[in-house]
Structure formats: C-alpha cells, structure tokens
Amino acid sequence: MKLPLLALLLIAATAARADPVQVAVAANFSAPARQIAQDFEKDTGHQAVLAFGATGKFYAQIRNGAPFEVLLAADDETPAKLEKEGAALAGTRFTYAVGRLVLWSAKAGFVDDKGEVLKRGEFRHLALANPRLAPYGAAAVEAMSALKLLDAVQPKFVQAENIAQAHQFVASGNAELGFVALSQVMKDGKLGAGSAWVVPANLHQPIRQDAVILDKGRGKPAAEAWLKFLRSEKARAVIRGYGYEI
C-alpha cells in the first residue's frame, strides 16, 4: 500500500471515531451518569469520559486548567460562579437533576416513615455531609431547624466531607443514622436496604444540580451532544429512577 493512501485512511479513521467529551461529575450522580454515558455512546456514537469527585475540588481544578469540558455539579452555585468568572460558556447552564434528601439507617425499622426517630434522639451519632461544603448537608441543617430539632441533635453530628462519606459512616454502622441523598440508597425506584424517611421537600431549599459547558468544551460537538442527551426523556427516566426529580 502506498504511503499517502495509508495516511489518508488513518485520517479518515480518526475522524470517524468521535472525539470523547471529558465530563466532571458530582460524586452523588456517579451511578446515573455511568448508565447515561452507556446510552449516550450507543445512541450518538460519541463517547463520554467521566471523572467523579467533589464539586469544590472540581472548581479548583477547572480554575487551574483541568481538561474538563462539561461539569455536572452537585449544586447550582458553582456553575454560576464559573460562568461569571468566564470559565464556563454563558447560556449553557441548566438544572439536570433536583436531589432529594433522605434520613437513612442501615438497620431495618430504625427510621420510621415520619422521621420521629430524630425527636426521640435514641442514637449516638447522626451523620451528615459538611453543611459548609455540601448542598445535601446544608439542606439537612435547614430541615432540622425547620423541625426545631437542630439544637437538640447538633451535639450528635458527625460530619463527612461529602455525601459519599456520609453514606459510608451510616452503611458501616458507625453512625446509627444519617442524612444522605435518596439517589444513594435507591435502586430501580425503591429503597435498597435499611430504613429511611424521605425528607419532605418543603423543609429545605431545593437541591438543584446544574450542568454547564466549560471553556475547554467550546465548539466541541461531543460536549453539546452530551448536554442535549442529558435533557432527553431517555436520560431523564434514568435520573428519576435514581430518586432525583426533574
């Protein structure tokens, strides 16, 4: 085979294999994101490379040149902040999921379906994500103050750095119960293990999780395709299946 022909074939081959989109995904959304990425690849031919982590850490990395093209944040403040600072593309921001807070215990029957267990206070440790860092932690504090239980329960707080660690504290039994994301304890539309109280949405500000295209994703077809797919009914069905609202 002649060399120019080989070169031509190579160019054609790379052009056909779409450029993958680099997505930074909030840890609480990792399970649905994996599933959506599979469907995305099947349906559009584009590939999505996912990295999971804390939104605050992603913010620092993005501001310092990380190669992410899309951010699926755990809150709505970080994408807005990135947009204001010129690190994200204006007009691409939207809410891809609204998280639900749940009071969960790994023990069956420990948490009743009205959350009375909080009032009785018969536990040593209550795990929650650090309210200063994590939207789910802030929502948990809001809910407890709305119920006028904050002062009584606060001395029993054990704070995790993120919602994944809060889940670990409860799952390992070190904390009898804790506030986690419904998405962490829900599988195929129902509670996986233990006992839980889904905190009524009117007890705290909605936990909006926003997505945005970052500066590195400017003009990348795969990045735009990923956001478009995230809005599709197919992706939304997956998102709802994990206990988010949208």
Added chain:
Amino acid sequence: MFSPADLAAIWLTLKLATVTTLLLLLIGTPIAWRLARMRSWWKGPLAAVVAMPLVLPPTVLGFYLLLLMGPHGPVGRFTEWLGIGLLPFSFGGLVVASVIYSLPFVVQPLQNAFEAIGERPLEAAATLRASPLDAFFSVAVPLARPGFLTATILGFAHTVGEFGIVLMIGGNIPDKTRVVSVQIYDHVEAMDYAAAHGLAAGMVVFSFLVLLALYLLNSRGRRS
C-alpha cells in the same frame, strides 16, 4: 490572623501529635529493640508488618479502620465489650489510628540506632553484672539518643501532617476530631482560599522548623 475554629484545630492537632508520639515511644521502643536483636526468620515478616502503613494509602487504611472499629468489626465489638464504646468519631479513635499510621516512623529510626550500637557495649555491660534491663537503660538508650530524637520528631511531624485517616474516621467534630489538615481541606473545598492559605502557610513554616531542628540537633549530637 486565625479564627477561633482554626485555633481550636491547631490546639487539637498539637494535643493529638503529643499523645500519639508519647504512646509511640512507649510501644515502638520495645518493638524496635526486639527487631534489632532478632536473629530468627521472623525478623523479616515482623519488620514488614511494621512498615505496612507506609504502603497503604491513608484513606484506604482509614476505611478499614472504620470497618474494624465499627459496631460490626472485631475491634468495635471488643471495645464495646470493654464498655468504652466505639472508637470512630472520638479523640481516642484518632489516637489509635495515628499510632498505627505513624508506627514505622518511630520504629525504624530506633531500630537503626539500636542496630548501630552492636553487641559489644552490651556484652561489656553484662560482664560488669548489669542486668539486661539495666544495660538497656544505662547503655543502649544513651547510645541511641540520636535515634530517639529522630523518632520523636518524625512521629510528631507525621501525625501533624496526617489527613486521610482522620478524614475517614474523624467525623469532623470541633474540639474532638477536627484537626488542622481537615480544617485546611474544608477551607479549600468551601473556596475560602485566604483562610486555607493562612493555615497552610503556618503548617509549612512549622514543618520546616521541625525538620531544621532535627538536622541541627542531629549534627550537633554527632560532633559531641
């Protein structure tokens, strides 16, 4: 310059490092002595076990400590049986974890120092009818002084710098488990970079001074 929460974290960190270092010297010295005098086949495996915390990532070590010391873990069952409750989320739990985590940093300098003494000074002490215990305290310990110095400083500094384990089993409770490294991490995650820089700068200066003291004291010890 530092907020009250920062100061509380600094105080707690110093307390944790001090308690841990004292315990490590108590536990580490007999282990190092034993290892240094050991001639049997068991020396290799035992030294490897002591060095293990160097290999395991701290968050991994912390995760397994959380499982072991939790209500379903053997250590957790034991501490509950003793009536002291569970160790995670308590100062005591952090001390236990730090002792495990910093063990090689204390045992290895001590072991090296004991090995460097050799058999002769101890044999001489024995011929002068010193008991093994007497020989240990009046011959081995003074001769191993640089080793004790290195072990103390490394154990202390390493505990101050500990992060991953505390993060896993601490629960970030003010005055109980919220140490400086976790506080810095919180500042960074909350995007309060000014507060993070202040604490981090303090930590850098502190570790520089500690290590400088180590080198100065050690070189002076060698000259005298």
